[in-house]
Amino acid sequence: MPRKSLGIHLMNRLSYPQKFILIGLLFAMPLTLVTYLFISEINSRIEFAQKEIYGNEYLRPLRQLREYIPQLQLLNYQRFNPSLGNSQSAADLEAKIEANFQALENTDRRLESILDTSEKFDRLYQNWQNFQLRRRDWSLETYDVLYQNLLTEINRLSDRVGDTSNLILDPDLDTYYLMDATLLKLPEMQKILGDIRLLSQKISLTSGATAEERAQIIALSGRLQQINRDLAANYGSRI
Structure with missing residues (x-):
């Protein structure tokens, strides 16, 4: 028996309620598949956005550390140049840094299974x-190296996040x-500004800037201007 005739024969053997049920199933199956794929896509986008929220939450205390640690580095130069005044003591600044580390540790323990950051945070x-x-x-020279190592570890953790x-x-x-x-340009600007300020403080301890120090300031200033132009261009292109 031809397939077409077989199909007609089977349909003729069904009652009208059975035919309606069969037709309904034939329409429902692709609709169910499309609905499933649509919901899966929505859930995927929600999960994607939620991980971004977690990332922003993790980055907030890191931003504070990027601000406080260079300030602590600059305070060391007060021992050698009394004219370098500062409104807060090293103890107060270290207390703020420790508080940020505690907040960061709590965030890391809560989000480690999602962001896989525990190893870099522990280091x-x-x-x-x-x-x-x-x-x-x-x-003082060893201090500078260790401060830079701390900032490098912060950047690595930020990149991981x-x-x-x-x-x-x-x-x-x-x-x-x-x-x-948020992730690249502003942290780099923050580091460059800290480097310029630190270099200026070092120069203030001597009789004047060397040719190498002047070249460093020019290079840092040029890079800072370039990042600022990039930010302005990116912002302007979206207006």
Whole structure:
């Protein structure tokens, strides 16, 4: 019996309620599949956005550390130049840094399974604790190296958060520029400003800037201006 005739024969054997049920199932199956795929896509976007929220939450105390640690570094130069005044003591600043580390540790323990940051955070915090324990044994030059190591570890942790929280993968153009500024450009600007300020303080301890120091300031200033132009261009392109 031909397939077409077989199909007609089977349909003729069904009652009208059975035919309606069969037709309904034939329509419901693709509709169910499309609905499932649609809901899966929505859930995927929700999960993507939620990880971005977690990433921003993790980055907030890191931003504070980027601000406080260079300030603590500058305070060391007060020992050699009394004219370098500061409105807060090293103890107060270290207390703020420790409070930020505690907040960061709480966030890390809560989000570690999502962002996979525990290893890098532990390394950063261990470096900070070692610094506190042995800071009286080091020269000013050693201080500078250790401060830079701390900032490097902060940047590595920040990069890790950006990668695992999907912030660096933001598919929307508007928010991509925002994430680019948050994760890359603004932290780099913050570091450059700190380097310029630190270099200026070092120069103030001597009779004047050397040719190498002047070249460093020019290079840092040029890079700072370039980042500022990039930010302005990215912002202007979205208006």
